[in-house]
Amino acid sequence: MTKTRFDCDPDTDIAWCPGCGNYPLLGILKEALEELDIDPAQLVICSGIGQAAKMPQYVHSNFFNGLHGRAVPVATAVKAVNPSLTVIAEGGDGDMYGEGGNHFIHVIRRNPDITHLVHDNMVYGLTQGQASPTSPRGMKTPVQTGGVTAEPFNPLAAAISIGAPFVARAFTGDAELTKNIIKEAVRYKGYALVDILDPCVSFNKTNTFKWYKEHTYRLPDSWDASDRMKALEKTFEQDMLPLGIFYRRTDMKPVFEEQLPVYASDTSPMWTRSRPPELLAELMK
């Protein structure tokens, strides 16, 4: 693995299972950030709870490892009070699409300039093998004993429908593609969703590394990512899962933090500002 400025202490005891898809993703993420030449002190990774949400623990950068499902509101606020920071929200499918489902809808509506990385292994790992919102129908688990009956959540279709300006799917088994997508997502100005297929070796015996290899394909180079309706249609392909940037809006969609009146004439972060007592005196008028 290439050495990067984001490498954590080599003695760190990483808590993932051997063979977990999160290991290659950790390397991919650090390389992507290195190639983007980001200063670790200017990067904030916000995460929730779950195996995926442990990611920032192993990256040398600022992080806010908060509550299950709540990384996105935290990330939105961090970016809003200091837009000069690079902000990533990262977690798993249960964290982001289940517990944090409501925030997923509304972060897209707000459109902050953050990158949303969702490790999608179609199962709950940390709590040991229950169905996740993206589990396929029929998948048997210790809780869904007769098999999952609910329709799997389609995050890409939801994101495009709600108005996300950048929507992609990656697969940790395709390192080069995943790295390039993450770099594009971080560079993109606006909310960028990357749903990352990521095998769980302990609890998902259906959607294995081999299964993903056999059921994914790269979108062709000729793919026109600016066509929203075509992109939406593409998200409904479920037998063979396309990988790549489905949709990238080319005109600039207004970004949440830039529309805040506090930045209308002053782009400095909130912490650098002060409020003069004269202004307070006016409150008593």
Next chain:
Amino acid sequence: MKSYSVVLSGEAGQGLKTIETLFMKLLRQSGYHAFMTKELMSRVRGGNNTTELRISSGPVYAFTDRIDLLIVLGKKGIRRLEKRLSPDSLVTGESGHLDDTGVPCRKVPLPVQESLADLGGTLYANTLVSGLLCALFSCNPETAYSLISTQFSKKGADIVKNNITAFNRGMKLAKTLPLRAVIEKDTSAEAGSKALSGTEAVGIGALAGGCNFIASYPMSPGTGVLAFMASHADKYGVIAEQAEDELSALNMELGAWYAGARAMVTTSGGGFALMTEALSLAGCIESPAVIHLAQRPGPATGLPTRTEQGDLNLALYAGHGDFPRVIYAPGTLQEGIELARRAFDTADEFQVPVILLTDQYFLDSEGIIPKMDFAHTSIRQHITETAPGYRRYALTPSGISPRGIPGYGKGIVRVDSDEHTEEGLITEDADVRTAMTDKRMKKLAELQDIEPVLTGSRDYDTLVVGWGSTYGAVCEALERQGRKDIAFAHFPQVYPLPKSTKAILSRAKRRILVENNVTGQFGNLIRQELLMDFNARILKYNGMQFSVEELVQKIGEVVQL
């Protein structure tokens, strides 16, 4: 102190607010002291709402049952107030609204509609009533005209003119009422005073405390503070965001503090219940947090537009695990400003959540206070520039670690909801766990108490104990009783209990608890922490605040006047 009580009764959507706002300003500018409180039904139109206005020669800050003048602007206004009317009460309004029978009071019809026929009828009824009150209380009509012009100028010159005509007709109609209020005015006081509501007090205090970020989900009666901050956002540089739910709101607040803002949320009991996981997060990551918890009666949806002090236990015990917290509860508008301001300092300095506990009665009431001086208010940010190797949770003697924020310095700032090392990394080391718990729990050792406010006799046998919005009514009740052996201890800092509490309570032979809830939650806290109980508990939980009269009576029964 001489005071006069006017009650306006009307339907929701009828515009009582127009009269209240105009008349409060007029009273202040005329040199009166005044207090206004209202009770609303949970509906946008119809029903029956009332507003009580007390006009007084001295500071007044309490609800009174007595009604000197009742102005009914809708049907069924009299019947609902039957218990508060007496043969001395004067009731006026359209004759069709005065037909509730069997209530002993003096009724004088007021031909509102007829007087306004040429202006299009009842549209200007509110302004007419304002004119009536202006004349009854000998306010300066010129001041009123200028207030009317300011209030209606956006709607055009014709509207201003019609309002002034309606106002003058109201002044004229005042002569038909057998009533003259003689209350001393102090016209010199006008320049140094301000009329404001509890909601505004919290908002002003937050701005004085340096608040520059608020995220909240609307819920009565807490929403007003969000609206106040939003309306001041441009001028004061505040990010005001309506969150998709309360979970998001408090998590946003914590993200904002993490990145260097001074942030708050405003909510009510139900919304706060949803925030409790994030409250615990604030405890674990040692984030400052300011939470305005505006109480209304529960459980569940309860009485959405009414008042109660029923969420103290919720504020005390919300959040899983042990972590320190501070709870402030203002009893006056000045305290509302001061405690909201101080909440930010306390939260920032000690890296703990601070809950500002108010209620519907406090927030929706309006009073007149001397202007506060912010000239020496400095906002001190307790953040530090980080260096490489920075440790967010460095163990220190006080338990408080210098707080860095991302992007300020060359260090890395890691915060973690898992138990963590000094670096902010996940750990399951049992010794670290113990050290971190001890560190968190000792942070408030240096917290400077806000002392209980003692009113009445210094040499008391009987001590009345209360907190939050009961302050005004208890003070006035004791003043009316005029006994030399009773005092009142009001607690603006509810938790941690101030260190002086035990001594203050011990000096009394008899202790009376006054709380606007059914179990006496503050009394139970005192009993639990100090092993001291109360001889009597005066509790009210019907959705309304205490009136001065009922406290006079109930305290009187206990002390056997």
